[in-house]
Amino acid sequence: MSRPQVKRRVGKYEVGRTIGEGTFAKVRFARDSETGQPVAIKILDKEKVLKHKMAEQIRREISTMKLIKHPNVIQLHEVMASKTKIFIVLEYVTGGELFDKIVNHGRMREDEARKYFQQLINAVDYCHSRGVFHRDLKPENLLLDAAGNLKVSDFGLSALSKQVGEDGLLHTACGTPNYVAPEVLDDQGYDGATADLWSCGVILFVLLAGYLPFDDTNIMNLYRKISAAEFTCPPWLSFEAMKLITRLLDPNPLKRITFPEILEDKWFRKGYKPAVFDEKEGNWDDVDAVFKDSEEYHVMEKKEHQPAAMNAFELISMSRGLNLGNLFDGEQGYKRETRFTSKCPANEIIKKIEQAAKPLGFDVHKNNYKMRLENLKAGRKGNLNVATEVFQVAPSLHMIEVRKAKGDTLEFNKFYENLSTCLQDVVWKTEEDMQETK
Missing domain, CATH: 1.10.510.10 (Transferase(Phosphotransferase) domain 1)
Incomplete structure (x- = not known):
């Protein structure tokens, strides 16, 4: 199974793949989350910049590009800094050198x-x-x-x-x-x-x-x-x-x-x-802020985990027709795991499952797009534990797996019936729906 993706954000920008690398800087593709506009972010390590006495050269490069607003010159959109890095946000061009x-x-x-x-x-x-x-x-x-x-x-x-x-x-x-x-x-x-x-x-x-x-x-x-x-x-x-x-x-x-x-x-x-x-005057406020070692001028830099991506072969291998063993309890004939798809965003799915599970007496433990739900009351075979995970099948489609990790299978089936009732606005197709369309 593919690993969960980690999405990096710098301020309002979602940072992606590396598109260039030098001795002191790395250039990464990014996208403005507010406008969807693609940009290139030049990322410099502050420690290296100071160690090699390059601060003045970097300030000069930024100041120079702030002066230039011309259709045949790469545009500098803004500059930002975190505690350890300097980010120069540039126009992204796709035609090569x-x-x-x-x-x-x-x-x-x-x-x-x-x-x-x-x-x-x-x-x-x-x-x-x-x-x-x-x-x-x-x-x-x-x-x-x-x-x-x-x-x-x-x-x-x-x-x-x-x-x-x-x-x-x-x-x-x-x-x-x-x-x-x-x-x-x-x-x-x-x-x-x-x-x-x-x-x-x-x-x-x-x-x-x-x-x-x-x-x-x-x-x-x-x-x-x-x-x-x-x-x-x-x-x-x-x-x-x-x-x-x-x-x-x-x-x-x-x-x-x-x-x-x-x-x-x-x-x-x-x-x-x-x-x-149109010639516009540059603003130098952010240039000065980059070199001020104060948290009030620092941009938020954080990592956001994404659901694990699932390709077509992985999706097929999880279907009931090809993987009977995991779907039924041999003794009772009850399901001990099931799945449904949803067109809701992954964060919303996790939130809805948590909101539905807590009133049913379950304690919720989250790890990015995986959850463990534990019934606080002991059942016939101890405390029922349910594992859930959200997978990304397509950009706007997720598959959610719900399976018994511990406890009685009949109790798991009753739990799922109650859970699915609470998730009617989230579920797009259940596993049964998917089987019927085959």
Whole structure:
């Protein structure tokens, strides 16, 4: 028999399967119990965050995503914390990574690549207008929603404009080597906006060519190729596409194409549609609450047990036609176990059985979706004990097993008759009903 399921809840969210895992975080699928909306919850261990001095980076990632409200950027719905964990509730997208699309299908036609590149530029330009630089743009961090629209994700390495030094430049070398701009590798400081544009150029090249413009097993050779912008466009690219890529992958950041110039580019403008959306101001109250070690700010995190699931084969094996031995007492011919089905929720079934059993003189012991009912008065063979369990046959259908665990079988049958009278609003079909339909 399947084991009872344990459902985990964090605040109003029902948390399900793991959909991603990293060194410091786990991402799980979840559903808003109030609206039914699917979400992704990034779960971080507070102890690990503090141990590795990552609190400021996490706060920065959350603050960054709070600033960004754009249709081509993964949305952050809210942040919560318990005593031991931080929960970042994010938009859930189902189309996978753009990287997987390239791996599975190879290079794209120019029209398809242009659509994704336009959405990428819309998103990155908007981020920069809010003072946010991504610093790790690559196809693996570009997700697709069910409609095939691009969504920029993973702001773990993003920088806010307030991190810019006195010289107006950023000074942290980061990102994935193949997509990193030469000025980032030079370690002389760099402009976050132009560095992101270089990465956009590498992404466009990969979409159109199906391979990287800069690649080498030797890291020093790779850096040399990047610094010199040593790459060759494949011959199948149009002249306009080659020209745009060359302007994006200019090793001199001061000569590199800018966002306004991209928006005027002939290749880029074909079929271009600017993003249309309502811009909303972010609320930072929950960001501060996450890092306050006070119970008044903690979300409720709890586990809810679910009835054991029952498949068709298990259901058949419990029917009277295939399992005669357990259903009748050899001496008296009376049932010592029976079943009925119900369309009521499992919690309601348990509650109704408890309410019906207590007036009949039974003490009730509950263990999730199993119950033991004990008659306080001794009968012919001692105290009658009845075991019940609720099984889930389908999302809206449960089967309830009621069997004698101890005591006299005749007394059990009389008890069941009284119990079934009290449960008329719960019972959908009795075992006899089920047999008659066969």
